Amino acid sequence: DQQVKQNSPSLSVQEGRISILNCDYTNSMFDYFLWYKKYPAEGPTFLISISSIKDKNEDGRFTVFLNKSAKHLSLHIVPSQPGDSAVYFCAASVRGSTLGRLYFGRGTQLTVWP
Amino acid sequence: EPEVTQTPSHQVTQMGQEVILRCVPISNHLYFYWYRQILGQKVEFLVSFYNNEISEKSEIFDDQFSVERPDGSNFTLKIRSTKLEDSAMYFCASSVGSYQETQYFGPGTRLLVL
Numbered sequence: 400d401q402q403v404k405q406n407s408p409s410l411s412v413q414e415g416r417i418s419i420l421n422c423d424y425t426n427s428m429f430d431y432f433l434w435y436k437k438y439p440a441e442g443p444t445f446l447i448s449i450s451s452i453k454d455k456n457e458d459g460r461f462t463v464f465l466n467k468s469a470k471h472l473s474l475h476i477v478p479s480q481p482g483d484s485a486v487y488f489c490a491a492s493v494r495g496s497t498l499g500r501l502y503f504g505r506g507t508q509l510t511v512w513p
Numbered sequence: 514e515p516e517v518t519q520t521p522s523h524q525v526t527q528m529g530q531e532v533i534l535r536c537v538p539i540s541n542h543l544y545f546y547w548y549r550q551i552l553g554q555k556v557e558f559l560v561s562f563y564n565n566e567i568s569e570k571s572e573i574f575d576d577q578f579s580v581e582r583p584d585g586s587n588f589t590l591k592i593r594s595t596k597l598e599d600s601a602m603y604f605c606a607s608s609v610g611s612y613q614e615t616q617y618f619g620p621g622t623r624l625l626v627l
Binding site: 430431433435440441442443444445448450488490492498499500501502503504505506 | 517519544546548554555556557558561568569571604606608611612613614615616617618619620621623
């Protein structure tokens, strides 16, 4: 079951620069996408979401871009800070579903170095 | 800020034993979920629960698993006869609604089956 894919297991970025985390999906029925951040021994923390009716959503340093034709989304963090070092998960839910099930990618470990 | 809480944080059990994992969702949330993450793998959906009944369950959620909302605040996951492969982090989540709503996760219970 690889409906949500995060092909980069890790990303290393210098503090102050942009971090770009990528996510691809295969299920064309997905219409709501979320990014979560996870520190070791903690639960996933919600960062930002986007509905398929939009192609961009911003919240402070975090911006998510959605390219529906390519079935691709990305999370941009600008500027990156050492506290952003964590595992980032992309998740998706199915259009019209009232059941709420989220499908997760495997995650990308982001390391921001000073 | 309201948060999802889970107890215990760690649980070690013998194969074949029953375990109950407990969660207190955010108080005004109506939808509740269990997910798990086996070490090194992605977060996987187990079950969703609304209005005192299961809304959806995954193929992982077999007859050994059950969920219950025994009172107005707790949400529990029971594994009747644990197997070695049940060793994982178990996350509870809750949301206000189910369609395009953010799910908020608890810190998790690390279950180790020996």
